[in-house]
Amino acid sequence: MRLSHSSTSSVYMYYLDMTLVLALGRHLPTPSGREAWVSEMMPRPGHQSVLQLLLFPVKPLASSNNVETSRRSQHPRPLHLGVDQNLQIRWGFRNHTDLILTPNQLLSGNQTSVLNFMLFHMKSDTPERLETWSSQILAYLALTLGLVVLVKYLLTHRVLANIPPFPARPYPVLGHLPYLMHGLRDQLNTWTEATGELFSLYFGSNLVVILNSYDVYHKAFVKHGDTLSDRPKSLAADIGGGDHNKGILHASGQVWKEQRTVCLHILRSFGMGKNSLASKVSQEVSTYLDALSQLSGHPSDVRTLTRTAIANIICSIVVGQRFEYDDPYFVKFVQNLDELFRLGQSSSLVTLFPWLRYIPGDVFKAKERTDRNQYILNEFCHHHIEKTKTQGVDEEGESFISAYLQEKQRLEDQGQTTSLDEENLARNMYGLLVGGTETGSTALSWFMLYMLHFPAVQAKIFAEISDVIGLSRFPDMRDKSKMNFTNAAILESQRFSITPFNIPHQCREDTTINGYTIPAGTTVIPNSESIFRSSDTWGDPKQFRPGRFLDAQGVFNQSDRFTAFGIGRRACPGESLAKTELFLFITSLIQRFELLPAAPGDLPSLAPVEGIVFSPQPFQIRFVDRRSL
Numbered sequence: 146m147r148l149s150h151s152s153t154s155s156v157y158m159y160y161l162d163m164t165l166v167l168a169l170g171r172h173l174p175t176p177s178g179r180e181a182w183v184s185e186m187m188p189r190p191g192h193q194s195v196l197q198l199l200l201f202p203v204k205p206l207a208s209s210n211n212v213e214t215s216r217r218s219q220h221p222r223p224l225h226l227g228v229d230q231n232l233q234i235r236w237g238f239r240n241h242t243d244l245i246l247t248p249n250q251l252l253s254g255n256q257t258s259v260l261n262f263m264l265f266h267m268k269s270d271t272p273e274r275l276e277t278w279s280s281q282i283l284a285y286l287a288l289t290l291g292l293v294v295l296v297k298y299l300l301t302h303r304v305l306a307n308i309p310p311f312p313a314r315p316y317p318v319l320g321h322l323p324y325l326m327h328g329l330r331d332q333l334n335t336w337t338e339a340t341g342e343l344f345s346l347y348f349g350s351n352l353v354v355i356l357n358s359y360d361v362y363h364k365a366f367v368k369h370g371d372t373l374s375d376r377p378k379s380l381a382a383d384i385g386g387g388d389h390n391k392g393i394l395h396a397s398g399q400v401w402k403e404q405r406t407v408c409l410h411i412l413r414s415f416g417m418g419k420n421s422l423a424s425k426v427s428q429e430v431s432t433y434l435d436a437l438s439q440l441s442g443h444p445s446d447v448r449t450l451t452r453t454a455i456a457n458i459i460c461s462i463v464v465g466q467r468f469e470y471d472d473p474y475f476v477k478f479v480q481n482l483d484e485l486f487r488l489g490q491s492s493s494l495v496t497l498f499p500w501l502r503y504i505p506g507d508v509f510k511a512k513e514r515t516d517r518n519q520y521i522l523n524e525f526c527h528h529h530i531e532k533t534k535t536q537g538v539d540e541e542g543e544s545f546i547s548a549y550l551q552e553k554q555r556l557e558d559q560g561q562t563t564s565l566d567e568e569n570l571a572r573n574m575y576g577l578l579v580g581g582t583e584t585g586s587t588a589l590s591w592f593m594l595y596m597l598h599f600p601a602v603q604a605k606i607f608a609e610i611s612d613v614i615g616l617s618r619f620p621d622m623r624d625k626s627k628m629n630f631t632n633a634a635i636l637e638s639q640r641f642s643i644t645p646f647n648i649p650h651q652c653r654e655d656t657t658i659n660g661y662t663i664p665a666g667t668t669v670i671p672n673s674e675s676i677f678r679s680s681d682t683w684g685d686p687k688q689f690r691p692g693r694f695l696d697a698q699g700v701f702n703q704s705d706r707f708t709a710f711g712i713g714r715r716a717c718p719g720e721s722l723a724k725t726e727l728f729l730f731i732t733s734l735i736q737r738f739e740l741l742p743a744a745p746g747d748l749p750s751l752a753p754v755e756g757i758v759f760s761p762q763p764f765q766i767r768f769v770d771r772r773s774l
């Protein structure tokens with residue numbers, strides 16, 4: 146529904162009038178009554194305004210030349226606000242006066258000036274009296290916000306017909322978020338059972354469609370991959386301003402296609418999924434095992450060490466070098482990656498409600514997240530691009546950076562128009578580092594935790610390692626095809642520890658799935674939990690049972706429905722590297738150590754820390770060298 150200009154203006158006047166009635170118990174002035182109205186409402190010297198009281202730590206205005214006072218101050222206030230000798234109202238931030246409003250402007254009845262006047266000066270009074278009005282003021286602000294959202298909605302949204310059903314009535318302004326704040330998993334499961342494989346939610350005012358079964362997931366991302374492979378704009382993509390449409394992880398359309406193609410080409414040329422890349426992984430595994438053996442079987446939390454090892458593998462591919470685990474530059478880089486994921490949940494609220502970022506104090510951690518992103522992008526990615534350029538691009542194309550810069554040069558030499566540039570290169574590096582570190586290290590941490598809870602599975606993996614590889618040489622990728630039970634246990638561990646929400650996509654054009662319309666611009670998110678915990682597909686999904694991935698003869702059988710790496714055009718480009726890492730880390734680990742709880746029977750919790758990726762809570766584990774047993 147669209148409103149005509151005249152109805153827009155009457156909605157606006159109605160809104161203004163209603164705001165005034167709520168705030169001050171008065172209607173907008175009539176043309177003849179304006180003068181009396183303004184003089185009555187004018188702030189008096191020594192009075193304070195509501196906005197000052199609520200948001201800004203400023204002292205009450207003391208005198209009529211208050212603006213000058215604040216300007217001369219050695220510590221300028223964040224906001225100054227005052228009435229000068231000519232009865233002009235002035236306000237601004239820091240040393241600037243951004244707006245001057247004369248009584249005449251107010252009298253002229255210009256709508257903006259009336260609104261500004263109301264916002265900054267309504268209920269001007271002594272600070273003591275203002276404080277007693279706080280609940281009324283908060284109610285007023287909440288209502289105003291609701292009205293602004295409603296008017297914005299009426300002005301900009303069309304009526305959405307035939308969208309997938311809502312599982313519950315959305316709250317004003319917040320949509321379905323309040324339902325999800327406590328226990329995302331349980332709420333989604335309840336809704337899936339009640340509403341079915343496809344439903345709609347409002348995250349704030351954004352329409353989001355959730356895909357709850359393998360069938361709709363496949364229809365959406367494979368059958369309709371042409372319209373459902375964009376990414377929505379998000380805070381995560383706001384890596385320090387600039388163009389959001391850059392880099393494999395966050396870009397959409399033609400830029401994304403070209404960047405993804407070049408990334409995949411380079412990764413394949415490095416032997417992604419072949420032994421040359423596996424040898425890089427093996428080198429890192431060997432250093433990691435040495436670090437574990439130095440723990441001498443004492444209970445330890447090894448999540449950071451594991452993350453460091455996995456990050457090092459991606460670094461060796463992206464920048465062509467690995468780092469020592471105690472190198473301060475690398476330690477800081479890994480800390481930033483870690484924090485980025487930790488901040489994921491609180492800061493993702495800012496993606497839904499962008500105005501939250503302006504609340505003083507960085508309550509929703511949006512600024513901190515942007516700072517961490519910028520650190521990774523500037524101090525790591527751009528820093529290494531510059532270093533590579535200064536040292537000269539390596540002709541062998543040994544690092545992702547060198548290979549990308551050579552490809553860019555080749556296309557430019559041929560006079561081709563290309564999106565290959567340094568910003569895309571930096572953001573591709575960012576995508577590989579961010580996409581490849583937390584996912585891989587969390588998968589390993591979950592696996593270790595399950596080995597404590599299911600010692601019989603650990604014993605069976607060790608028996609298979611002893612049979613197929615023996616204990617005198619390191620595992621390598623040629624062993625993989627012979628290790629049915631180990632492969633099945635790795636998949637079962639991934640299935641069991643899945644994070645409910647997968648990375649969101651955005652719908653480019655209206656798309657019909659199961660008879661429902663998904664409107665252009667809608668965010669579409671697969672709910673991996675309901676896909677991986679479906680009784681129809683898995684029979685006994687709540688059991689940890691590697692045997693589900695083995696056929697009657699005990700041969701490993703990866704189901705099509707195992708979609709931990711995504712499906713369709715945006716499926717994980719690091720899948721074969723991740724599988725290589727998981728296989729080599731896990732087999733080497735269990736070949737050398739028995740994984741035991743800190744004390745017999747002291748089993749760590751299986752409840753996850755909910756974030757972008759659901760990770761295990763801090764836990765202690767002992768790595769007891771089998772040679773010492």
Ligand code: HEM
Binds near residue numbers: 578647715717718
């Ligand atoms: C256990 C490890 C991993 C898991 C479970 C995993 C899972 C996923 C999933 C589910 C997606 C989203 C697919 C979609 O949007 O529909 C994805 C995307 C992505 N992954 Fe992975 N991943 C893993 C490891 C890696 C590694 C090692 C790398 C880097 C080499 C990587 C790089 C990426 C990138 C760049 C994307 C975005 C692709 C795009 O938007 O086109 N991932 N991954």
